[in-house]
Amino acid sequence: MNRMLAIAWLRYRLMLNRLRRREGVWNLVGGVLLGLLWGAAALGAAVAVGFLMKAALAGGDQDMLFKLQFGALLAAMLAGVWLPLIIERGQAGPVTSRLLNFPVTGGELFWMSQAALALSVDHLLYYPLMIAVALGVFLGPGPAWLGMLVLVSLWLCILVWAHAVGLTLEAMLRGRRSREIVGVLTVVIIIAMGMGPGIVEKALRGRDPAEFPALTMGVDVLKTGGKALAPFQAAAGLQAVRAGETAAALGHLAGIWAWTLPGALLARWIFVAFYLGDRGSLRRGGRRPGASRPIMTHQALPWELRLDAGMLSPVALACAAKDLRVHFRSLSGRLILVLAPLLMAWIGWFVLKDVAEAALGLQVGEIHFFGMLFYVAIFANSQTTNNLSFEGSGVQAYFLLPGPLTQVILGKNLALWVFQAILLAVCLAALAVVKSWPDPPTLLAGVLLYAAIIVMRTAGGNVLSILFPRRRELSSRHDKTPLMSTLLGLLMFAATVALAWVFAVLPGLAGHPGWQPAALGFLLLISVIGHRWSLGAVAGLLEDRREPVVAALRKKEE
Amino acid sequence: MTHAIETHGLVRAFDGFKAVDGIDLQVPCGCFFGFLGPNGAGKSTTIKMLTGLIKITAGGAAILGHDVEKEALAAKRVIGVVPEDLALFDGLTAAESLAFTGRMHGLDRRTIAGRSGELLELMDLQDTGRKLVADFSHGMKKKLSLAAALIHGPEVLFLDEPFEGIDAVASRHIRKLLEGMTDRGVTIFLTSHILEIVEKLCTHLAVIHKGRLVAQGTLGDLQRGIGLDGDGAPRGARSLEDAFLGLVDAGDEPTRTLSWLE
Numbered sequence: 119m120n121r122m123l124a125i126a127w128l129r130y131r132l133m134l135n136r137l138r139r140r141e142g143v144w145n146l147v148g149g150v151l152l153g154l155l156w157g158a159a160a161l162g163a164a165v166a167v168g169f170l171m172k173a174a175l176a177g178g179d180q181d182m183l184f185k186l187q188f189g190a191l192l193a194a195m196l197a198g199v200w201l202p203l204i205i206e207r208g209q210a211g212p213v214t215s216r217l218l219n220f221p222v223t224g225g226e227l228f229w230m231s232q233a234a235l236a237l238s239v240d241h242l243l244y245y246p247l248m249i250a251v252a253l254g255v256f257l258g259p260g261p262a263w264l265g266m267l268v269l270v271s272l273w274l275c276i277l278v279w280a281h282a283v284g285l286t287l288e289a290m291l292r293g294r295r296s297r298e299i300v301g302v303l304t305v306v307i308i309i310a311m312g313m314g315p316g317i318v319e320k321a322l323r324g325r326d327p328a329e330f331p332a333l334t335m336g337v338d339v340l341k342t343g344g345k346a347l348a349p350f351q352a353a354a355g356l357q358a359v360r361a362g363e364t365a366a367a368l369g370h371l372a373g374i375w376a377w378t379l380p381g382a383l384l385a386r387w388i389f390v391a392f393y394l395g396d397r398g399s400l401r402r403g404g405r406r407p408g409a410s411r412p413i414m415t416h417q418a419l420p421w422e423l424r425l426d427a428g429m430l431s432p433v434a435l436a437c438a439a440k441d442l443r444v445h446f447r448s449l450s451g452r453l454i455l456v457l458a459p460l461l462m463a464w465i466g467w468f469v470l471k472d473v474a475e476a477a478l479g480l481q482v483g484e485i486h487f488f489g490m491l492f493y494v495a496i497f498a499n500s501q502t503t504n505n506l507s508f509e510g511s512g513v514q515a516y517f518l519l520p521g522p523l524t525q526v527i528l529g530k531n532l533a534l535w536v537f538q539a540i541l542l543a544v545c546l547a548a549l550a551v552v553k554s555w556p557d558p559p560t561l562l563a564g565v566l567l568y569a570a571i572i573v574m575r576t577a578g579g580n581v582l583s584i585l586f587p588r589r590r591e592l593s594s595r596h597d598k599t600p601l602m603s604t605l606l607g608l609l610m611f612a613a614t615v616a617l618a619w620v621f622a623v624l625p626g627l628a629g630h631p632g633w634q635p636a637a638l639g640f641l642l643l644i645s646v647i648g649h650r651w652s653l654g655a656v657a658g659l660l661e662d663r664r665e666p667v668v669a670a671l672r673k674k675e676e
Numbered sequence: 677m678t679h680a681i682e683t684h685g686l687v688r689a690f691d692g693f694k695a696v697d698g699i700d701l702q703v704p705c706g707c708f709f710g711f712l713g714p715n716g717a718g719k720s721t722t723i724k725m726l727t728g729l730i731k732i733t734a735g736g737a738a739i740l741g742h743d744v745e746k747e748a749l750a751a752k753r754v755i756g757v758v759p760e761d762l763a764l765f766d767g768l769t770a771a772e773s774l775a776f777t778g779r780m781h782g783l784d785r786r787t788i789a790g791r792s793g794e795l796l797e798l799m800d801l802q803d804t805g806r807k808l809v810a811d812f813s814h815g816m817k818k819k820l821s822l823a824a825a826l827i828h829g830p831e832v833l834f835l836d837e838p839f840e841g842i843d844a845v846a847s848r849h850i851r852k853l854l855e856g857m858t859d860r861g862v863t864i865f866l867t868s869h870i871l872e873i874v875e876k877l878c879t880h881l882a883v884i885h886k887g888r889l890v891a892q893g894t895l896g897d898l899q900r901g902i903g904l905d906g907d908g909a910p911r912g913a914r915s916l917e918d919a920f921l922g923l924v925d926a927g928d929e930p931t932r933t934l935s936w937l938e
């Protein structure tokens with residue numbers, strides 16, 4: 119018990135220390151705000167469900183009650199098992215693995231780790247909901263003990279599966295390469311799930327769903343499968359309790375345990391095989407830098423460009439070549455290269471067909487094309503506002519080597535521009551496949567507009583990167599960009615888009631629509647000059663803030 | 677003669693706490709200089725100030741006559757550094773890391789290719805191929821950092837705890853290499869808390885304790901107890917260990933014990 123509490127305490131302590139240690143006050147503010155937000159959401163949902171349930175109980179609306187309880191319990195399961203994974207906090211393993219140094223047996227450690235999960239933040243999130251449902255059990259008819267047994271069983275089921283899934287992912291994600299693959303897959307799946315219904319709806323528009331037997335069958339399978347899920351079993355069990363059908367309630371209870379037991383076995387097996395057995399390298403001291411790890415190799419990519427123009431200083435070129443490599447090697451860079459064209463194709467195919475009127479001073483074709491470009495440009499936010507993020511302790515090299523910092527920053531920005539140019543080319547190719555290109559003047563205007571936006575944002579992003587640096591790992595899928603710089607970066611994005619829009623519509627308003635590319639070219643020119651002009655000041659800022667920057671980038675994620 | 681490294685009244689404070697408190701160093705050209713002190717004495721902080729990684733609170737320092745703050749670029753051109761954090765980029769391979777450093781120093785491609793081949797061979801890193809630094813072990817990273825510090829042929833080399841975490845074979849190669857370099861006139865400034873290494877390699881020494889310099893001189897001077905600034909320093913100490921323990925106030929104390937382990 120004592121040790122279990124020690125593990126639970128350790129998890130909180132690590133989280134709080136992380137919050138406290140990170141670059142100053144803004145992260146604390148951000149963390150507290152976020153905590154309040156989560157807390158308010160959790161309590162608010164619980165209170166809302168509670169009142170609705172009370173009303174349904176009073177009105178004797180069994181169907182409504184069932185739906186409410188199923189919804190609440192399903193939400194609890196999702197919050198407990200999947201949310202930690204989606205927000206990349208599946209931390210069942212890392213904390214536990216270090217405890218292997220202490221004199222506990224593997225079995226004890228497994229149970230301690232499992233039990234400590236009950237107190238972790240991720241699980242606190244849905245407890246208010248569960249408590250609301252429990253209150254409903256006491257207020258409603260039927261034996262309360264049986265209802266509570268159902269609820270407690272579901273709670274254990276959630277905990278066990280959270281542990282099992284967390285450990286499985288932990289075991290799968292041991293190597294950097296597999297982490298990257300899983301990262302790409304999850305994002306693609308999430309996006310596919312978001313876009314899927316839209317695509318199906320579009321395809322079905324005006325037709326009878328019965329024409330597609332595979333579809334109806336799929337829906338049936340999903341419905342049957344859904345009924346087997348533990349939250350459904352729990353809700354059905356509670357319903358049976360209310361109706362006084364003890365035998366049925368016990369049947370549903372067994373249904374819950376039919377999930378819990380395999381989950382426990384899976385968790386236990388992964389724990390033994392990967393944490394204690396020779397399959398894992400965590401056995402001795404966890405992921406220390408010196409611990410032997412599988413050898414990861416990196417294949418050269420065909421598009422790894424060699425920048426060798428003679429006009430820039432060798433220092434800027436060296437930095438540009440280095441950063442470009444890192445962009446292509448980072449998971450986020452690769453994700454952008456995969457997702458942006460996909461999104462572009464999707465938007466071009468499905469969404470923009472519905473926009474058929476000229477608006478905002480732009481023609482239909484321009485709205486389509488510029489809109490897509492604005493969308494693609496959003497992807498540059500984390501690259502521009504935290505452009506030091508992948509340096510890690512390497513950032514110190516800039517201060518130790520005799521290259522002027524202006525050239526270093528110029529080189530970094532150059533890499534970003536080349537990356538964005540490649541991204542734009544890939545997106546245009548994707549567009550050519552699903553649709554067709556707009557007419558040449560619009561195409562030219564769009565490219566100029568995109569370039570101007572990117573240049574303006576790198577100029578502003580340089581400052582944000584130095585003010586709010588935060589380290590990222592090559593294989594991390596999430597932005598890990600401090601709250602403030604994300605917000606400021608998005609504001610900056612909105613401002614640049616507005617400015618670009620003004621330059622795009624002004625010629626039309628003045629009666630010379632043909633001048634649009636010239637106006638946008640002028641904007642690009644001003645942006646480039648402004649960027650060049652700002653470099654000196656930015657280099658001075660970096661020189662001045664080198665200590666906080668180095669300190670922020672050397673910290674690994676716990 | 678100008679010294680390779682010279683500091684006067686060098687101070688670095690962190691929020692009022694003086695990690696380095698007014699030290700005056702003179703490191704002659706071509707010597708193998710050991711900068712000795714217990715954990716937290718201020719060794720790394722001193723190196724970081726000398727190499728421009730952190731700001732100097734008060735006092736000043738010069739490397740081969742170049743003021744480290746006013747002529748920072750000139751100073752950085754002649755130095756090579758293996759800092760505490762190694763300053764490597766996770767996203768590059770070993771060869772790419774060396775190429776990057778070489779290009780930052782303005783070397784041409786052919787020179788870089790030749791030298792990095794030799795360096796990788798020497799550090800036994802030639803087989804790492806396209807493996808990224810992110811996947812290197814700590815010792816491999818340290819060797820790569822040293823290789824990067826050597827690629828431009830520095831005149832003054834700063835090494836922060838270079839042998840910690842390196843295997844015996846590589847450690848011997850590196851020791852040989854470093855000794856050869858000092859023979860050719862390169863100055864090496866090395867911090868360590870391991871006395872054996874310092875005793876084996878260094879010709880000159882300084883001892884820092886709680887941010888203050890407590891001794892400076894040749895190895896022989898220190899072993900004999902000459903060149904000590906403070907009063908109450910032990911005279912006629914027999915070994916470097918005795919001298920060191922005396923200097924950092926640990927010599928005369930009875931060895932401490934733990935009540936429950938007696």
Ligand SMILES: Nc1ncnc2c1ncn2[C@@H]1O[C@H](COP(=O)(O)OP(=O)(O)O)[C@@H](O)[C@H]1O
Nearest residue numbers: 690695696713714715716717718719720721722
């Ligand atoms: N960035 C920092 N902020 C606050 N204190 C620091 C910082 N860097 C070093 N110190 C403190 O300065 C002292 C000397 O540290 P350091 O020079 O790293 O010691 P060492 O001699 O072991 O290399 C230590 O007490 C350390 O805690």
Ligand SMILES: [Mg+2]
Nearest residue numbers: 719720760836
């Ligand atoms: Mg140190």
